[in-house]
Amino acid sequence: MTDKKPLDTVKTSTLSRQLSIAKTSLNIGKNWAKSGVTGLFLSKEQRELQKHTLMQEQADYLVAELGKLKGSVVKVGQMLALYGEHMLPREVVNALHTLDAQTAPLAWHIIYHTIRAELGGRADDFEIERTPIGTASLAQVHKATHKYSGREVVLKVQYPNVAQAIDSDLSLFKHLLKVTNAVPQTKALDDWFGEIRQLLHREVDYVMEANTTKRFADYLKGDERYIVPTIYDNYSTPRLICMSYEAGIHLNDPALQSLNQTRRNHLGQSAIDIVIREIFEWGEMQTDPNFGNYLVRLDDTTQQDKLVLLDFGAIKQFDDKLLTIAKNLLIAGHYQDKTMMKNAMTGYDFFDKLTGKPQDDVADVLLMACEPFADSDTADSEYLDDDKYIWAKSYLYQRVMTTAKSGMQSLEFSLPPKELMFISRKFIGAYALLSALDSRTDADRLVKRHVAKNAQ
Known part of the structure; x- marks a missing residue:
């Protein structure tokens, strides 16, 4: 839970959010201009140090301002943190990774007004704790x-008017990226933002989220490894979800390491x-790998x-074309067969345009x-212990990113195919989780069993 001071207001109108972004962009631009003048009198080494220091200061400032806005601007910033290593300075990526921690809660009087607006007199049926147990x-x-x-229940309360601000927020964020020259403005970026827009509109539809929660509870019914909260429909609305309170410790709790x-x-x-079953069995995936979306109940x-x-909330349903590609990529990976992997890399322009060394490089990644x-x-025995994969010692994510950067420098910059972006995002989060737990998996x-079934 954040110890930041609660916000007494949240800027929800398009104009107020535009002004905030404009002010942020202006201040960043002025500071860069100032550094350019002072840098004239510095040595090359001093200028480089000044550049990195200023970049970190400006990145931290940007993140702090985004955190005040809440809504989809913050969500896009969090997603850029996952993919930013391809395209953003290290200081910006580091700052964006702190967006979750930077999120200050909204003041109780605003939240309570929202609860009353959604539930009316039914709000009186509860004793509600004023301090939130989670903010996003x-x-x-x-x-x-x-x-x-x-x-005991929890009330997930949507911030006022964030749903209506999604489209304008995305336009504002694209403008901010443009004026700061942070990311090349390409069709791939437009497609990426289009996919984000669809996901965000689904994520603020709490009727859909409640139904999805029930569906996943049904998928996992009888599996003692998982707990899914119970939804209470009579106290849920399109902007508020009432569900059972489920006790547990957070994934960063030191007790897990012991x-x-x-x-x-x-x-x-x-x-x-769960990640594997989402692809091979259910055809839909919870795509937000945020550690805050999980608790552990110790026994x-x-x-x-x-x-x-x-x-x-962040559920993505996949069509048969994408599922077939994703399954074939995983099957090729299971056999560590490069020819099979190259044959599986098809169906989207990102793959279909690859030939020669670039195709080999992507297959290796x-x-x-x-x-x-x-x-x-x-499997490579270097990363195995009794045939189990050693996540913490494999440094898999770092090796993948290093290989991707060095092996694909000849490729023109492009974001991952939008159809595969959320699968990639989920795997990145899962890899981080298993490394943090120091788990070893079979x-x-x-x-x-999934490979055998698909081979039939």
Whole structure:
């Protein structure tokens, strides 16, 4: 929970948000101009140090201003943090990664007014804690007790007017990227923003999120590894969700690091198994890898700890074409077969235009990214312990990014295909989670049955 001072207002009108972005852009521009003048009198080394120092200061300032706006501007910033290593200065990426921590809560009187507007007199059925137990870019969460049943619940309350601001927010963010020359303005960027727009409009539809939560609860029914909150429809609206309060500790809690290796392996296997099943079984994926979307409920008696799955807003449903490509990429990765991987790389311009060395380079990156799912007979033993993949010692994400940068320098800059972007985003988050847990997972248990089924 953030210790930042609650915001007494949130800028929700298009004009106020435009003015905030304009002011931010202007201040950044003025500071860069000032540094250009003072840099005339510095040595080359001093100018380079000044450049990096100023870049970090300006990036931190930008993130602080975005955090005040809330809404989809922040969400896009968080997503850029995941992909920014391809295209943004390191200082900007580092600052964008702090956006979650920077998010200040909205003052209680604004939240309570929103709750009353959504529930009317039914709001009186609850004793609501004023301090939120979670804050995010689009909503914050308050714990409450139902007065008549004594049941503990949480109320996920959408910030006022953020849904109406999505389209203008995205235009503002694109303008900010343009004036700062942070990202080349290409068709790929337009497609990327179009996909983000669709996702955000789904994410602020709480009727859809409530139904998705119920659907995933049904998928996981009977699987003791997971807990999905219960939705209470009579207290839920298009802008507010009432669900059961599910206790657990956060993924950054030191208690997780003190668990024995078997328990950490169990949690890691549970986390990555969902990602595989989303592609091979369900055809839809919760695409937000934020650690705040998970809790862990420890069970010292059975030592079979459970994952609490909290947020089903950022759901992406996939068509058969994309699912076929994603499955084939994973199957090729399972066998670590480069020819099979190159054959699987088809169906989108990003892949279809690749030939020669660029095609080989992309295939190598994808094969490396699939290391944790490799058949035990073909996997690199350097990263295995008793046929289990050692996430923390593999440095997989860093190796993939380094290989991608060095191997694809000949390619003209482009964002990942929008159709694959959210799958990639989810895997990046899963890799970070399993590395943080220091889990070791069994690839054969994860994908072998899916590979066999698709080969039939």
